[in-house]
Amino acid sequence: MSATIRRIIYPGTFDPITNGHVDVVYRATQLFDEVLLAIAADSTKKPLFDLEERRAMAEEALARFGPKVRVTTFRGLLVDFVQSQDSRAILRGLRAVSDFEFEFQMALMNRKLNDSIETLFLMPRGAYTYLSSTIIKEIGRLGGDVSAFVPTVVQEAMRQKYQPVPK
Numbered sequence: 001m002s003a004t005i006r007r008i009i010y011p012g013t014f015d016p017i018t019n020g021h022v023d024v025v026y027r028a029t030q031l032f033d034e035v036l037l038a039i040a041a042d043s044t045k046k047p048l049f050d051l052e053e054r055r056a057m058a059e060e061a062l063a064r065f066g067p068k069v070r071v072t073t074f075r076g077l078l079v080d081f082v083q084s085q086d087s088r089a090i091l092r093g094l095r096a097v098s099d100f101e102f103e104f105q106m107a108l109m110n111r112k113l114n115d116s117i118e119t120l121f122l123m124p125r126g127a128y129t130y131l132s133s134t135i136i137k138e139i140g141r142l143g144g145d146v147s148a149f150v151p152t153v154v155q156e157a158m159r160q161k162y163q164p165v166p167k
Contacts (some may be wrong), residue, residue: 007034008120010091011074013046014039016154017058018136020128023123024093029068036085037062040099042076048137048161061151079114090119095129 014021014037021037028035039054042121047054051073058071073102074081082090090110092103100121107119123129131149140146147155 005086006031006089007036007085007087008032008089008091009036009038009078009085009087010093011038011078012080013043013045013047013133014054014058015045015049015133016054016136016150016157017061018128018131018133018154019094019111019148020093020124020131022061023124023128024091024122025062025065025069027124028091029030029065032067032089033057033068035065035069035091036087037069037071038078038081038085039071039073040078041073045097049157053157057151057157060153077113079110079117082117083114088117090117092119092121094121094123095131 008027008031010021010028012021015166025035026038037058039051039058041051048142049057055071055073062069062071078090090107092107094100094103102121103121110117110119124131136146136149137158139149140162146158150158
């Protein structure tokens, strides 16, 4: 009798990964055998970091979880990717009530596309409920300190991206 691995897919653009994302991953590791952070290559967003930069930052930020957490990229429909990974679960983080409506619509559409895949919602710790990658990028762009909001690898990458060009 073979053991079934309970794997959940945590999709997003992760541009950049924040401490809130890391907290949601941690919470998921308490419930699942494996968490696969899946960075979307196809996005209507204009990312600050390219796909490989986002992947490298996520891998370093999540390395402390060992083999229980993997990072990958994907293209196309999420439900197709989830199925290709031998999973039946999508993880979405909810920060506030304002996130719920959009996430609920996405979960219903994913269910319509493949009704064998479930979406689970987890909230980060209260200290991270206000974080978003968009806000973090704005703070960094304006020269603010992002060290309390992102892993060290992201802090350094943002410093390099927003470093003033010498005259």
